[in-house]
Amino acid sequence: MIMIQRLRDVLSPRDVRGIEAGFSIIEVMVAMMVFAIMSVGIAYGIANTLQLTQTSRGRETAVALASQDIDTLRQTAAASTGGIFKVISAAGTDNTKTVGGVQYRIDRAVSWVQSDGATGACGTSNGKLAYKSVVETVSWPSPRGGGTSSTSVTSAIAPSDAVTDPGYGTLIVSVATASGAPYAGVAITVTPVSGSGAAALTTAVQPTDAQGCSYAVNVTPGDYTVTASTPGGIDTAQAQPSSQTPITVTAGASSPVPFVYDRASQLTLRYAEGFNATLPTNMVTTLSSSSGGLDTVRPWDVTSSTLAITSSSTPSLPVFPFTSGYTVYAGPYSNSSASSSSCLSPNPAAWSTPNPSGAIGVAPQSIETSPGAAASASVMMGVAAIKGVKGRYITAVSSSSPAAGDPGCSAGMTMKFPVSASDTATIALPFGTWTLYSGTAFGATTKNEVASNASNVSTVTSGSVNQKSVLLVISYDNTITLDPRGQTS
Numbered sequence: 001m002i003m004i005q006r007l008r009d010v011l012s013p014r015d016v017r018g019i020e021a022g023f024s025i026i027e028v029m030v031a032m033m034v035f036a037i038m039s040v041g042i043a044y045g046i047a048n049t050l051q052l053t054q055t056s057r058g059r060e061t062a063v064a065l066a067s068q069d070i071d072t073l074r075q076t077a078a079a080s081t082g083g084i085f086k087v088i089s090a091a092g093t094d095n096t097k098t099v100g101g102v103q104y105r106i107d108r109a110v111s112w113v114q115s116d117g118a119t120g121a122c123g124t125s126n127g128k129l130a131y132k133s134v135v136e137t138v139s140w141p142s143p144r145g146g147g148t149s150s151t152s153v154t155s156a157i158a159p160s161d162a163v164t165d166p167g168y169g170t171l172i173v174s175v176a177t178a179s180g181a182p183y184a185g186v187a188i189t190v191t192p193v194s195g196s197g198a199a200a201l202t203t204a205v206q207p208t209d210a211q212g213c214s215y216a217v218n219v220t221p222g223d224y225t226v227t228a229s230t231p232g233g234i235d236t237a238q239a240q241p242s243s244q245t246p247i248t249v250t251a252g253a254s255s256p257v258p259f260v261y262d263r264a265s266q267l268t269l270r271y272a273e274g275f276n277a278t279l280p281t282n283m284v285t286t287l288s289s290s291s292g293g294l295d296t297v298r299p300w301d302v303t304s305s306t307l308a309i310t311s312s313s314t315p316s317l318p319v320f321p322f323t324s325g326y327t328v329y330a331g332p333y334s335n336s337s338a339s340s341s342s343c344l345s346p347n348p349a350a351w352s353t354p355n356p357s358g359a360i361g362v363a364p365q366s367i368e369t370s371p372g373a374a375a376s377a378s379v380m381m382g383v384a385a386i387k388g389v390k391g392r393y394i395t396a397v398s399s400s401s402p403a404a405g406d407p408g409c410s411a412g413m414t415m416k417f418p419v420s421a422s423d424t425a426t427i428a429l430p431f432g433t434w435t436l437y438s439g440t441a442f443g444a445t446t447k448n449e450v451a452s453n454a455s456n457v458s459t460v461t462s463g464s465v466n467q468k469s470v471l472l473v474i475s476y477d478n479t480i481t482l483d484p485r486g487q488t489s
Helices: 002-011 016-021 025-079 081-086
Strands: 096-099 102-114 129-141 148-157 169-176 187-192 213-219 222-229 233-235 242-249 254-263 265-271 285-289 293-297 316-319 327-330 374-379 382-386 393-398 414-416 425-429 432-439 457-459 463-470 473-482
Touching: 025 081, 025 096, 025 102, 025 129, 025 148, 081 213, 169 222, 169 242, 187 213, 222 233, 222 254, 233 242, 242 254, 327 374, 382 432, 382 473, 393 425, 457 463, 457 473
Parallel strands: 169 254, 265 374
Antiparallel strands: 096 102, 102 129, 129 148, 169 213, 187 222, 222 242, 233 254, 265 316, 285 293, 285 327, 382 425, 382 457, 393 414, 393 432, 432 473, 463 473
């Protein structure tokens, strides 16, 4: 009010002196400040209106682009009976459009909806494949800067006709990698199981699409073998290619066949590294993974009686690239809850009772694997030297009465070595308590090396030649213990 009164006095002075008075500098500054505040508010309102207009225009464009993409998909689905299978997800990185100088990213998520209400990229249940749900998410740079705006459009696309004719069934094959991502381009074959009523397919099954899906439609009811294969591929059971059988097809229903399949990692194994020892020809190797459990593998021909495998050998084999990696054990390690099939001795970590020095067994290092990449593992073993075996075969049999601290191998182990070319043989064995034999035939157990003369046998790694007292005479109880406690490699 004071300012208004002052302005009135200046503009309409009551005397001549008022005409010459004017505004003071403070009054001018206050007036300018009021004007500036009003200007900022007006400018913000104008800018906000422009941004809202741009956002609205961007959203309208995004909806139009999404609708345009959906219309294209409808045309694809309607073009042929199998057109619906070409309606698949697409990443926005591969699907962009520029309108009015603004780049729009279009992400498309497609999933089947089945007759029982189940949904999934490929189909997950026994319900019929009914239609596809499409969610288009379009994003573009935010007009406010420093972010993005987005909007989504959802629609349903039905096939031009029933996916499978009445009286037949559908096989839904899905293939995922170790990381859970869809695996495209995997060849799928479907073979009828004889005597089940199944019949050979009249149309070849297509490789998996970008969503890792493949389908066999109009399949005669019966049992089938479904196989997934690709060069260098492997499944979680270390199988190349991967097969599932029997897969039963029922009329009017779908049969999901999920595979976990990926490019193999090539794993090189280094046994008893640095000891220049001979390995058992018939020894298997155990791969342990927290994701895949235990797998028994044979990196060489375990049926040969002449094959010489030494610690300088570095056999390799393809393995499934579990993200959790592997721990590798020499021998048939098994932590089965059934006592008759348990075999804990090969696992150093199972030797958990401290030895006289207080040492316990340490678990081998876990080896990381990744699809298509190489990996290497050092496999811990016990090593012993045996004299007087030139021209003879050596056989080691795990003891049913393991030494103190040995967790034992109830399932039993028998390790066979090729004929020795020298008088002293250095051999590597899985950890445990062993009875050593030699003979003139592969696997012979005619001569007990420890019982014959304890000086014939000595441990190279940690362990002992076991002995006992009989009256006043010390004799040996026919066994040798190879102990991982305190051993690190």
